[in-house]
Amino acid sequence: MSDDTIRLATVGRIVRRRGRLLAVLAVLGALVGYGASLVFPPRYTTSASVLLPGAWEERGLLTQAEIASSSVVVDRAADTLDWDGVDGVELRERVSAKVSDGNIIEISGTADTPERAQRLADQVVEQYVGFAARVVGDTTDPEAAARPEELRQLVQRTGRRITELADAADPGRTVESVQTRTELAKLRTALA
Numbered sequence: 001m002s003d004d005t006i007r008l009a010t011v012g013r014i015v016r017r018r019g020r021l022l023a024v025l026a027v028l029g030a031l032v033g034y035g036a037s038l039v040f041p042p043r044y045t046t047s048a049s050v051l052l053p054g055a056w057e058e059r060g061l062l063t064q065a066e067i068a069s070s071s072v073v074v075d076r077a078a079d080t081l082d083w084d085g086v087d088g089v090e091l092r093e094r095v096s097a098k099v100s101d102g103n104i105i106e107i108s109g110t111a112d113t114p115e116r117a118q119r120l121a122d123q124v125v126e127q128y129v130g131f132a133a134r135v136v137g138d139t140t141d142p143e144a145a146a147r148p149e150e151l152r153q154l155v156q157r158t159g160r161r162i163t164e165l166a167d168a169a170d171p172g173r174t175v176e177s178v179q180t181r182t183e184l185a186k187l188r189t190a191l192a
Helices: 002-017 019-039 058-068 071-081 088-094 114-137 142-168 175-191
Strands: 044-051 095-099 104-111
Touching: 002 019, 044 114, 058 071, 058 095, 058 104, 058 114, 071 088, 071 114, 088 095, 088 104, 095 114, 104 114
Parallel strands: none
Antiparallel strands: 044 104, 095 104
């Protein structure tokens, strides 16, 4: 018990002798912390993921990650967000994209609040998906633009013809007619 008293008494003497120095150091530490928080404001980072359909090689996935954080995509996100004093150049420093497990690209956004960070990541994902869809579907051939409508009409005509053939088949009297109707139904389903 006397050892504890001596230690506490020693600590008390040190605090009394160096009290002013300790107080100055505590105030100085608080000021340095406050100044650092002004110079380096808190940043929040959040991410959103994009699952790419189909099979991708590693090289293709890395290319898609580069596209996701490219100036074209980030500039479009900056235009859509329309944050005061924040342009595409500044946002490019706050956005990153990396390949995650499988065919997943993880796009991260950093901002001063969690909500803005989430909006940034979501907007970059939206702009990336839109940009990628436009690149894949982009064509200058006017005939190619009409092809989806032609294909839709052809599918409708084919579906009607399959129904006519199924109705014309013998209605279940023979094994062959049942097989024919079944195959036509499968064909109609596959076509749809």
